[in-house]
Amino acid sequence: MKYFIVVGERSGDLHGANLITQIKLLDPKGEIYAWGGQQMGDAGATILEDYKSINFIGLSEVLSNLLHVNKKLKLCKQQIEQLKPDCLVLIDSPGFNLRIAAYARQLGIKTTYYISPKIWAWNKSRIRKIKESVDQMMVILPFEKQFYRQESMDVEYVGNPILDALNNYEPDQAFLSKYNPRKTIAVLPGSRTSEVRNAVKVIQELVVVFEEIKFLIAAVDNVNERLYKPLLSHDNVEIIKGKTYDVLKASSAAVVTSGTATLEAALLGIPQVVVYKTSLLTYVAAKLLLKVPYISLVNLIAGHRVVTELIQGDYDSANVVAELESLLTDEGTKKRISEGYSEIRKVLGDKSASKNAAEIIYKLCSS
Secondary structure, three states: OEEEEEEOOHHHHHHHHHHHHHHHHHOOOOEEEEEEOHHHHHHOOEEEEEHHHHOOOOHHHHHHOHHHHHHHHHHHHHHHHHHOOOEEEEEOOHHHHHHHHHHHHHHOOEEEEEOOOOHHHHOHHHHHHHHHHOOEEEEOOHHHHHHHHHOOOOEEEOOOHHHHHHHOOOOOHHHHOOOOHHHEEEEEOOOOHHHHHHHHHHHHHHHHHOOOOEEEEEEOOOOOHHHHHHHHHOOOEEEEEOOHHHHHHOOOEEEEEOOHHHHHHHHOOOOEEEEEOOOHHHHHHHHHHOOOOOOOHHHHHHOOOOOOEEEHHHOOHHHHHHHHHHHHHOHHHHHHHHHHHHHHHHHHOOOOHHHHHHHHHHHHHHO
């Protein structure tokens, strides 16, 4: 059979790669075409377009790149029409993917959505578009299943793909042996240019306050490495690319930009403070639309505050310093976070998301 997968961000490339591996086990002769990244290519997909070309976040970024996005939408539609896949698999990135889903429906192509758009958080009006164009929704957060069932959609909770990624993770013992976790803090500054810029400004002040602490910065390859350059003048900073889990494992606490990484840190058991800052336009729009009390996956899944969130104006060096001191020295804080992490593991269960999703996709495509 022929599959067409579309992802629009770095975490989608990882989860898409694990999904492709499982599809290949079910359908060894299957043809997989994708908008993705290197990990999906390594897993066996033919990459038609790099996900970085549509990797925009926030209202201001999307608006400033509207012509570019429309050009990419047109290209993706042309490729789908030419290849005529048996099914379309969309991973997150609703701004782009829901428009692709609507087009695929016009062509009569079966469509699955793996990793639901977070419409339950701030844009419930999108449910109509999803119901009109998506045949099968696969969710990775347990509470999402009830949300879609209330809307009479065909939905399955398949498990969380981060658990798959962690099960496949093999710690680099040589790397870990170089650090004393009690003297090391991890910083996950995000995977987008704007996120890294904001993080670097704060990190430059943190490293001066914590002179005796080594800061390990988990860099990503889809962000220009020049953005990290201001940090290189500090002796207690190391920029480490492509080893996020090892960076976390080597540390006693972490500063994590809100996103998938917050759940990764939690499942690895690393106490963290969650941070995030965006443009004023995006922030004001989000405040008006947001329907949930938290932004981090950790707190959303737990249903209460497990970790501190420093958002927008609260995200400054003084507040981050105070939180890090608590994470490093306050046993009560560490115990509360550890108990919260245990709750999250129980809620997520032990399903293999990639395997379950692949089985659903294969069944839909072959029906």
